[in-house]
Amino acid sequence: MPANLSASEMERFEALSSSKRSYSTGEYVYRTGDRFLSLYAIRGGSIKTRVLHEDGREQLTSFLMSGEISGLDAISTDFHTCEAVAMEPCEVCELPFSKLEELSREIPNLQRHLHKIMSREIVRDQSIMMLLSSMRAEERLAAFLLNLSQRFSARGYSPNAFRLLMTRHEIGSYLGLKLETVSRTFSHFQEHGLLSVKVREIEIMDMLRLRSFVGST
Amino acid sequence: MPANLSASEMERFEALSSSKRSYSTGEYVYRTGDRFLSLYAIRGGSIKTRVLHEDGREQLTSFLMSGEISGLDAISTDFHTCEAVAMEPCEVCELPFSKLEELSREIPNLQRHLHKIMSREIVRDQSIMMLLSSMRAEERLAAFLLNLSQRFSARGYSPNAFRLLMTRHEIGSYLGLKLETVSRTFSHFQEHGLLSVKVREIEIMDMLRLRSFVGST
DNA sequence: TAGCCGTCTTGATATATGTCAAAATACAGC
DNA sequence: GCTGTATTTTGACATATATCAAGACGGCTA
Secondary structure, three states: OOOOOOHHHHHHHHHHOOOEEEEOOOOEEEOOOOEOOEEEEEEEOEEEEEEEOOOOOEEEEEEEEOOOEEOHHHHHOOEOOOEEEEOOOEEEEEEEHHHHHHHHHHOHHHHHHHHHHHHHHHHHHHHHHHHHHHOOHHHHHHHHHHHHHHHHHHOOOOOOEEEOOOOHHHHHHHHOOOHHHHHHHHHHHHHOOOEEEEOOEEEEOOHHHHHHHOOOO | OOOOOOHHHHHHHHHHOOOEEEEOOOOEEEOOOOEOOEEEEEEEOEEEEEEEOOOOOEEEEEEEEOOOEEOHHHHHOOEOOOEEEEOOOEEEEEEEHHHHHHHHHHOHHHHHHHHHHHHHHHHHHHHHHHHHHHOOHHHHHHHHHHHHHHHHHHOOOOOOEEEOOOOHHHHHHHHOOOHHHHHHHHHHHHHOOOEEEEOOEEEEOOHHHHHHHOOOO
16 A cells, blocks of 8 residues: 555565455444554455444444555544444454554655555545535535545446445434435435435436535535 | 653754744744645644635634644645644744654654644544534534633633634634624523623633533433 | 335424624724 | 724524434345
8 A cells, every 4th residue: 555665665564464354244343442553454345433422422434445544543542432344344454553653664655654644534534524514415415425436436446336335324424414314415416317316326427517516505 | 742752862852843933913834735844833822724625615624722733634745735824923833744754763752652643633633523513503612612721721721711812703614603603602601601701701600511511412 | 925124215394503684892003 | 092894793584404203115034
């Protein structure tokens, strides 16, 4: 994953990231309260992360796909503050963090890469904050679908047709909406010819119009 | 700011953070689009950061006080994606990032400290996401005031009485509410004896009841 | 294949917050 | 200290989304 590494540096990094494991659907990668020892790099499949609030509220904080990293929030406290669950059969690499720090002290390009990954997570969170604080339901869902589409596309899958691995409730939790609102908004999009929705099977029929939805208010 | 450094390490870090500058109210510390070269550590006073969305929407993303760090989001792109403005006369240290990386390669405790700061920012953003996606106006404002109170307290100021440096509009932008809603919510709190509000002069009259507001729905 | 459970859709209604507008108040510059 | 501008408060009303409820659908298991 890191760029700009020489062959020998790459080798050292791969030695560190060698412990790959498979997870089946619903299996936990880590749980809230677990001691923080490692970051987790998704190699195949996808996972979701969920924060459990003291008062019982829960929120989905990310849907991660291959090439993405989970667990960055735990560095600050040495304990995982959220939990990560496989949404489908997955391959996940465990990256022991103290070894990663050690190696990144020796390989400046790796160090910079790690910093960029953490910073990118901050930027991502800020754009979700923007979504939550100023977008209407239709904009939120459109932004969500376009984000998925773009990430599927970057991984060689169709940007237009894909299967959602999450429930309406989970989408709502991620977008700050109730599941009924998510469902209704899917229906609106379908009525307007933007999407074809067969429960979890989504086909984007009019990408441009869907894009024009985001940030139109 | 970093902990656990030996005297000589501390000296090297201070050499790096020596370029302190004063800013007067309203002055920019950095602007959107500026090349990313440094992080900024607030030494006195406070600043706000603001993201300008393509479509003209703007959002306040943080209110920072002394001891806090600004600019972490820019690492990912090498350009500042938000702008930082002094809210009152300020002292701000510029920390050249490549030098900070260099030094943190040599001082593991500094490296770990930097990672914790970035991770803490991610956790902070996630708690704002939670606030935005699931709290009602009263909960949001109560959480905001309690957060300020706690941070003032940590800096040796009264946790009960303080002056807001931001407008209702800015509070609203930060909390995902319209300014009228912020104003009305202040009035409600005052009617219920939780606060005394004299425009920007806030006094918390009933801390416990204010706390019980957050996460009560 | 039938039956069951979780998920999803849709409708009717409630409610919190947004919108628009006007007046009151605070603040800055002269 | 006065005048003009920005901010804040408050009211009346609009509206997006939540809530409550019922039924439909889909996928699993026996």
